[in-house]
Amino acid sequence: MSPRSKRSLTALLLLAATCAGSAQAGTSHTPDRQVPGVYHQTIGSLRITALFDGTVALGRQEMAGVDTATVTRLLDHRYVPENDQGLQTAVNAFLIQNGNHLTLIDTGTAQCFGPGLGQVLGNLRAAGYDPAEVDEVLLTHAHPDHMCGLLDADGKPAYPTATVWLSRADADYWLDPASETAAPKRVQAAFPLARKAVAPYAASGRLHRFVPADTLPAGISALDSHGHTPGHTSYNVDAGNGQQLLVWGDLVHFHAVQFARPDVSFEADSNPEAAIASRRRMLAEAADKGWWVAGAHLPFPGLGHVRREGEAYAWVPAEFSPLSPLTP
Template identity: 45%
Template sequence: MQAMSLRTAWWAGKALLAVAALWPLISVPAHAEAPQVKTQVPGYYRQAVGDFEVTVLHDGQIKLDTKLLKNLRAGEIQKLLALQFRNNPTPTAVNAFLVNTGRQLVLVDTGAAKVFGPTLGQVLANLKAAGYEPGQVDAVLLTHLHGDHAGGLLGADGQRVFPKATVYVSQAEASHWLAADAIAKAPEAMKGFFKIAQDATAPYAQAGALKTFAGATEILPGIKALPAPGHTPGHTGYLLESKGQRLLIWGDLVHNVAVQMAHPNVTIEFDADPAVAARTRQALFKWTAQDALLVAGMHLPFPGLGHVREDGRGRYSWVPIDFALWPDAP
């Protein structure tokens, strides 16, 4: 038996050597390597609000250093970032919102175009990817006149990007940024921001297509302006309502979702009146949480839609929406 086992093992070894010798001659089907695409899908997302179709348009991202945040120790800020696996500087979305009411096409904010560098300026491309053309926009509602919200009004040729649109901005905002002597009176570090606002709106003003409003007022059917001061003097949110459904587009109420939801008293260096900005944020957090109101923000993680949840003791959390098919999809 032992001799037989040794003989079997010897033949098995010979067979393996033979197969190994033939292996290079065996034809193996070649599989082409798939190249990496290295691009992202177009940045738009649709949400129904009653009969309104809301399309979120992603303008891009900027990175904001937490040194810009006020009223909370650096160590506490870092803990809050770590809880949500975020880094410093924190990638921060810039969003705009296109509202098709069925009668009008309304754009809320325009993104930055190229005034804030190469990582922004995608609103127009994403508007087209979403199936619309800038010439179809009937109205542009501005939450405020910072460059990452109004810069997209102006094309590279210095002309109106939205040739038939009327641009709406609050009177308090226009008085602050667009006054004839505003640039001359501005601190040196702020003069560029005033120039961006004036350059972006000038072609619309010259065409008689720049209008102002005051206070809480219905701008267009189903779209109401709500003052939300502090970030800028005339900072404004817009409440959409259709068939009993509502959406509050709250502009720049939040810049760092990980920190400011948990601590609404935290302000950012860009706030014109930090104390007022903090009170506005606390009031809107309380209202939207109690009413379970769907909200949208220009600097909330794309697509910037979700709800505010009250966690007690003046703290809140952000609850983003889930991806969903359009309600009428088969």
């Protein structure tokens, strides 16, 4: 039996077990729990699996370059959940299956952000995949909500056979203790987390530093989208049949505001002007070329398209789609 067939069988068995468990449970079900955060989308010859890590709260005050009244107007009737900590913001990762090759883009927060997050690894298993089967992990950047998930709960490599790809610019900055000393205090805690996450992969020779012009595995191209971090990278994935997928990492944090106002930056951007330029460029290209988009901080599953709306843009979430067989 091929690895792909084994994965399909595993997924069916998990589904059957879930259904059987629900039937046997009767009234002992747990209505306060959601189903696993997994969503599959077939794009061309690829299967994209969105993996939900959890949510974080980002405060309105963390937006820059916009006045309070405008933020309030843009959020009006957008129904983004909000509490005392801030606006609900999803954290997503994406698994790309190309034949029998598995590429994971970003890994979630693992143990770095406390309870309510760190669900990527469990959701990967719930989707029917063994983490040991993942061939490559591509990181959009070196922030903890994207790379802490390289380690499991015991601090061991979560993807024991995978090669980890991180842009040279981010690696040179976030893995260097000298950068930590000179960095603003609000981001200094991220430096030791980054070094810890990649340490076992670097020790075994499986940390690959790259520049955007380098050839990446499985037909994936790196697109320079720096600004949020010095080496923030988006990925363009050729899905065949004329379809492209743009996995854009952290180009958008506040979807209800930044599609309408791409000039609004985020407090955590290392270079706000460059982040705005990257966002404008990627939004325009995705909209004009009809690319699929996968966003780390868009409402789960974070898959859809971008359309122009006057001088601004709008997010078009993917319609629910039955899972189509993969093209050989």
